[in-house]
Amino acid sequence: MxxxxxxxxxxxxxxxxxxxxxxxxxxxxxxxxxPYAADNRPAGMLHAVTATAGIARGRVAHLDTGAAMAHPGVVKVYTPANRPPLAVHPDTKIHGFAWRTEALQDDTVRYAGQPIAVVVAETLEAATEGARLLNPRYEAEAPRIGLDGNNPYSPETVSIGRPPSLEAGDMDAARAGAARHLETVVETAAQYHNALEPHAIVAQWFGDRLEIDTPNQAIGLAKQSFATYLGIEPSQILIRSPFLGGGFGSKAILFGAQLLAVIVAKDLDRPVKLALRRDQMFGPVGHRPATRQTLRLDLDEHGHIAALDHHTLAVASSFDDFIESASNASHSVYATAAMRTTHSAVRTDTGTPGPMRAPGEAPGSAALEVAVDEAAYALGMDPLAFRLRNYAETDPSTGMAFSSKALRECYAQAADLFGWNDRPLEPRTMRQGRLLKGWGMGTAQFPCPMxxxxxxxxxxxxxxxxxxxxxxxxxxxxxxxxxxxxxxxxxxxxxxxxxxxxxxxxxxxxxxxxxxxxxxxxxxxxxxxxxxxxxxxxxxxxxxxxxxxxxxxxxxxxxxxxxxxxxxxxxxxxxxxxxxxxxxxxxxxxxxxAREGDAQRAMFSHGGVFAEVLVDPDLGQIRVSRLVGAFAAGRIVNPQLARSQLLGGMIWGVGFALHEEAIHDARTGRFTNNDLAGYHIPVNADIPMIEALTVHEDDPFVNTLGIKGVGELGVTGTVGAIANAVWHATGVRPRRFPIHPETLI
Missing domain, CATH: 3.30.365.10 (Aldehyde oxidase/xanthine dehydrogenase, molybdopterin binding domain)
Incomplete structure (x- = not known):
């Protein structure tokens, strides 16, 4: 050895x-x-299209399968009455990265956009028209949508198998001795994956051997999942996933329509392609759920955080448990003598949430950075000075030393390039012409799993x-x-x-x-x-x-x-x-x-992000005019690609702070903006000036190569930095993401 x-x-x-x-x-x-999955066109290929539910809760009472079958080119219509069997029930969770899914197991509707039938035809056009002709009728129930109106429950786990709560130190004693007590409540909206490439699958059987083309972030797990559901050996399955047009977490988990395409191809003994439309990406393939986070910071007379309490109420689906672990973002950022993080959830009639770029950390850090900024102002301190005063030399949640931590250097380099020293303490004191100008900052941090x-x-x-x-x-x-x-x-x-x-x-x-x-x-x-x-x-x-x-x-x-x-x-x-x-x-x-043995150090990538915004005082319109971030992530393998990932994360943070929000009609539970016209994401015009620096960092503990991750790090500091810049420009503290112009007027 x-x-x-x-x-x-x-x-x-x-x-x-x-x-x-x-x-x-x-x-x-x-x-x-x-070659992307949907580009594959084997000889004799059929096209499959899912018909999706137009209600959020109830059951499908009738489908006009005769009308669909009468359409020229339609080969077969699959419903719960004739769906080919699976070896295990679709609600079976076969491993920790498996979701309960919809594969026409019954006529129950659990959310709007759920697949309720599959139409297979010789052409995509015929399959699409056949699905339209099904003309479903429903027995609808009142939908449960949003954070209010449902009784919260305490989940057994959050994220993927993580504990739902943590407590370190003596909260009661720390609070009793604190000189100042602050409470901040922040809400974040539901966000949906909108990768450039929608989900797609081409399935073809050769006897008992299955070949699949599909974009996938976890090919080994997908192979295991397909084998279990189909009752065959993994060695009988070949999955090809040469290129993905974006994934962000949504392409790591098998979803029902993929299973349906596979069993339909077996039943018809012909290759079958199924590709989701843009609107069908809202529901079946995961999303970031809405949260309401309550943070309580107790400060001593010297400006140190004596106690930090972070509770998250998150939206969950009615039939599965993936709980956004937002409170966990507070575990390891700022020094504190006592800490408590907890989670609860409400059951709603939506598709099951899932991992979405920086899951848990993105909404959790957004709320944390707003609360910390509010604490700094309450003490009359510069936001950077307050963060440095509460700099964590060891992990406050575990007491472990960090494997490496160059966060001070990140702060210094980004602040210097940004010109932070010229920032006035009071809000609403900077202008650019008639526009209000504000400067804000946030701490970026993301764990380093293997x-x-x-x-x-x-x-x-x-x-x-x-x-x-x-x-x-x-x-x-x-x-x-x-x-x-x-x-x-x-x-x-x-x-x-x-x-x-x-x-x-x-x-x-x-x-x-x-x-x-x-x-x-x-x-x-x-x-x-x-x-x-x-x-x-x-x-x-x-x-x-x-x-x-x-x-x-x-x-x-x-x-x-x-x-x-x-x-x-x-x-x-x-x-x-x-x-x-x-x-x-x-x-x-x-x-x-793989990581060998139990981790003896806390392992994170770090960064500091500084934002400048311009706000129209009459219209409340917000523009991010400058973003500067500096990040330490161990050994950088390819600086050009790392910078690209960090910039992408920061741009994602702009979308989180100002743009992305899925909206449901509360009466029906249906989406009102499940397309890129109504669901807004940043475009080039929204990002006039952005820079990402990498700070040298040697980490001898994180792994033998000293490599950390950068893909999600840039999201975490950026959201809070923008919100804090908006407050500095306007004097109005954002309490909800995305920040709406009307809240600033």
């Missing part, structure tokens, strides 16, 4: 990781050659290599960054590397989510390369004909496709020469990626 680690230690210093390399898949995408992953690395006789793992690239550039890591593990230039990924017959790369994919899959790839180099070193150092003979495995270093003797750099040998003398065409290594 010591020899292997020595190889890793040296190869880690390779020249690929750390470089701003262009995306390896960029040319395919800009020329239209990148999942389970595996990889193979094969070194060929000519010194080139191929690496394999089923990683998911949602547009973040994962295949480029992972290839850079893999090349360093092998000690070769990335141009000599073939990267194979995106289908389930390859080693399982785990979940592309939680900002942990690069660390997890990257570690597996690096270890596979290191295992290959170890075998190569054994060949060379045990061969009397090699200039490295007698060096021992630990006595050599790999770089540039050669092994070098550590104590004599002039003695080296090319990989291809070692293989040729050994009479081998290849050497293959295997690697795993």
């Amino acid at each position: 010591a020899d292997v680690m020595n190889i890793q230690r040296h190869v880690r210093l390779g020249s690929n990781a750390g470089q701003s390399m262009t995306r390896r898949d960029g040319l395919l995408k800009v020329t239209g050659q990148a 999942f389970q992953a595996a990889a193979h690395a094969t070194l060929r006789a000519d010194g080139s290599a191929v690496v394999e793992t089923s990683a998911a690239d949602m547009g973040q550039g994962a295949w480029t960054a992972l290839a850079q890591i893999a090349a360093d593990g092998l000690g070769i230039d990335v141009d000599r590397l073939e990267f194979r990924s995106g289908h389930s017959d390859l080693p399982d790369a785990g979940v592309a989510g939680g900002s942990g994919h690069t660390a997890t899959a990257g570690t597996a790839l690096f270890n596979a390369g290191a295992d290959t180099v170890r075998q190569l070193a054994d060949l060379a150092t045990n061969d009397p004909a090699s200039p490295l003979f007698g060096s021992g495995n630990a006595g050599v270093t790999a770089r540039g496709g050669r092994l070098y003797r550590n104590d004599d750099d002039s003695r080296s040998e090319a990989y291809e020469d070692i293989l040729a003398r050994a009479g081998l065409d290849l050497v293959r290594g295997e690697g795993k990626g």
Whole structure:
């Protein structure tokens, strides 16, 4: 084991990781050659369209299947009366990342937009018209929508299996001794995934073997899920997911329409494609639920947070339990002697919520940053000075040391670039022409999870290599960054590397989510390369004909496709020469990626975000005129891609703060804005100036490569920074997201 680690230690210093390399898949995408799931058109393919519920609660009393079947081109209509059987009930939760789903198990309607039938036809147009002709009739009940009007309940878990509450320190004593008590209530609206690529699936059976093309963030889990529902072995299933047009969490979980497409294809013995329309993305595939968060901050006479109490009331579905873990965002940001975080939920007639970029952390940090800003002003302190006074040197929720924390440096660099020192303390004192100007800040923080992953690395006789793992690239550039890591593990230039990924017959790369994919899959790839180099070193150092003979495995270093003797750099040998003398065409290594043992340190990425807004005092219209963020996230594998991810997260924060809001008709439970005309997201004109800096940070504990995540980090500080800038401009404290102009007038 010591020899292997020595190889890793040296190869880690390779020249690929750390470089701003262009995306390896960029040319395919800009020329239209990148294959997405819905692009697949096998011979004889049929089109499936789901008919969706027009009520939010009740049952389907009648479907005019005869009218649908009479339409030219319609092949078959599936309802609960004739749906092919599944091996297990769709409400079965087969693992922690599985949702109860709708697959025509009965005539119950649980939310508006739920699939209630599937029409299969020779053309998409015929299937669409057949679905329209079903003309459903319902026995409707009054819908339960929103945070009010339903009795809250206490969930057993929040997010995916996390405890619903935490208490550290003596809350009663801390509050009793506090000099000032503040309470802040913040609401966040429901938000829905609107990836550029809607969900789609093409399913084709070859006897008892199933092939699926679908965008997926967790191919291994999806394969397990399909196998369980269908009652077949995972080895009988091949899932291809070469490219994803965005995922944000929604493409990590199997949903009912996917199951229906698969069993329909089996029943008809023909390939079937099903692609959701934009409006069908609202409901069946997860979303970020609405929350109402109450934060109580108790401050001592010196401006320290003595106690922090964060409660979240979140919307849940009527039939499943995914609770947005917003209160957990307060666990590890600010120092406090006592802390309590709790959650409750209300059952509503909506689709089940699910992970959405920075789940829990995004709404939770938004509320926390508003409360902290309010506390700073109550004490007459600069918001940055208040945060520095309450800087957490150790994790307040666990008492553990941080694996690394360069948050002070993030604050300093972002504040300096922004010009924060010129900020007046009082609100409504800055103008740009007739517009009110405000400056605000927020702290960004996101945990650093690792999942389970595996990889193979094969070194060929000519010194080139191929690496394999089923990683998911949602547009973040994962295949480029992972290839850079893999090349360093092998000690070769990335141009000599073939990267194979995106289908389930390859080693399982785990979940592309939680900002942990690069660390997890990257570690597996690096270890596979290191295992290959170890075998190569054994060949060379045990061969009397090699200039490295007698060096021992630990006595050599790999770089540039050669092994070098550590104590004599002039003695080296090319990989291809070692293989040729050994009479081998290849050497293959295997690697795993996972966090070993229980975490003994608190592991987070950090950042500071500073925002400037301009507000029209007459109309209440808000424009974000400047955003500056600085972030520390361990070893940055590809600075160009990391910056792109951070900018994307900050732009997402603009959407959270000012734009995104799903609206239901309270009478029917139906959406009133389930399209991109009514559901607003930021466009280029909303982002005039934005900058993201990365701060150097070495983390020897988070994993062997020192890699943290950046995909969701930028969201967390930005929402609060914008809200606090709006308050500074107007003197009106935002209490609800998105911030509506009418609340400022």
